Amino acid sequence: MSKKIGVLDSGIGGLTTVKSLQELLPGEDIIYFGDNKNVPYGNKSKDEILALTLKMIDFFKENDVKIVAIACNTISTLIDSYRDKYEFPIIDIISPTADYVVKTGLDNVAILGTEFTVNQASYNKLILKQNPDIDIISEGSKNLAALVDGGKFDDEETKETISTHLSNLKSKGNHKNLVLACTHYPIVQNIFLSYEPDLNLINPAYQQAKAVKEILSGKGLLSSKEKGSLNIYTSGGPDIYTKLIERLELKNVGQITTVDI
Ligand code: DGL
Numbered sequence: 001m002s003k004k005i006g007v008l009d010s011g012i013g014g015l016t017t018v019k020s021l022q023e024l025l026p027g028e029d030i031i032y033f034g035d036n037k038n039v040p041y042g043n044k045s046k047d048e049i050l051a052l053t054l055k056m057i058d059f060f061k062e063n064d065v066k067i068v069a070i071a072c073n074t075i076s077t078l079i080d081s082y083r084d085k086y087e088f089p090i091i092d093i094i095s096p097t098a099d100y101v102v103k104t105g106l107d108n109v110a111i112l113g114t115e116f117t118v119n120q121a122s123y124n125k126l127i128l129k130q131n132p133d134i135d136i137i138s139e140g141s142k143n144l145a146a147l148v149d150g151g152k153f154d155d156e157e158t159k160e161t162i163s164t165h166l167s168n169l170k171s172k173g174n175h176k177n178l179v180l181a182c183t184h185y186p187i188v189q190n191i192f193l194s195y196e197p198d199l200n201l202i203n204p205a206y207q208q209a210k211a212v213k214e215i216l217s218g219k220g221l222l223s224s225k226e227k228g229s230l231n232i233y234t235s236g237g238p239d240i241y242t243k244l245i246e247r248l249e250l251k252n253v254g255q256i257t258t259v260d261i
Helices: 015-024 046-061 094-103 115-120 122-130 144-149 156-172 185-195 204-218 239-248
Strands: 004-009 030-034 065-070 108-114 135-141 177-181 200-202 230-234 253-258
Touching (some): 015 030, 094 177, 094 200, 108 115, 115 122, 144 156, 144 185, 239 253
Parallel strands (some): 108 177, 177 200
């Protein structure tokens, strides 16, 4: 039995979940889909996001997956609309992170995500349901995901955008824990830390990978292989993937294939 783990995102950001999966589950075969033709999703309507998401999950259905990780916060806010349409488990990225915030005993947390994610307020709801005393502030970004997806990992524009978001958050409260609530953001976490080295950055991709491991283990579906594979599919071009694979030091990369779904 060697079914794959499917990981999807609007673009390259979900490779942060792949990075954590490769650390926690090195024997798993991973298939990735990034919808780079349509990124960013954060400025689209709910119906547009849902239609694009179903196409990606259908692609995984045809490609023999045993589980799907929605490595996109924006798409994860809509999980209740599509999770039960498929036979395999579909894991969002928000609930494992909200659980982590609560279980760690944090009393304050800032959320930085796309405007869609922040407007949906899924983090707030899931955290406050478990502990109404946690102090939460949030900030939506119109363009940070697109800058990162465009490969602007070290550009002035990206630095200025992050600096503005950090100042906006500061004016809302002096919260020292920051959830990077868009999977594109951990790719440039060095910039966040260059402005505020004491920030406790929370990377949802790691929490999601831990949740995937727990679910596969609970179902007896973990791979028994020593070395897994990574095959990447995108509706865009391969160059940005090559660049990020190097930056994240991803392993066992096979093909990067452009497909239209
Ligand atoms: N990686 C997506 C997220 O986590 C990016 C959103 C977008 O495409 O705007 O929200």
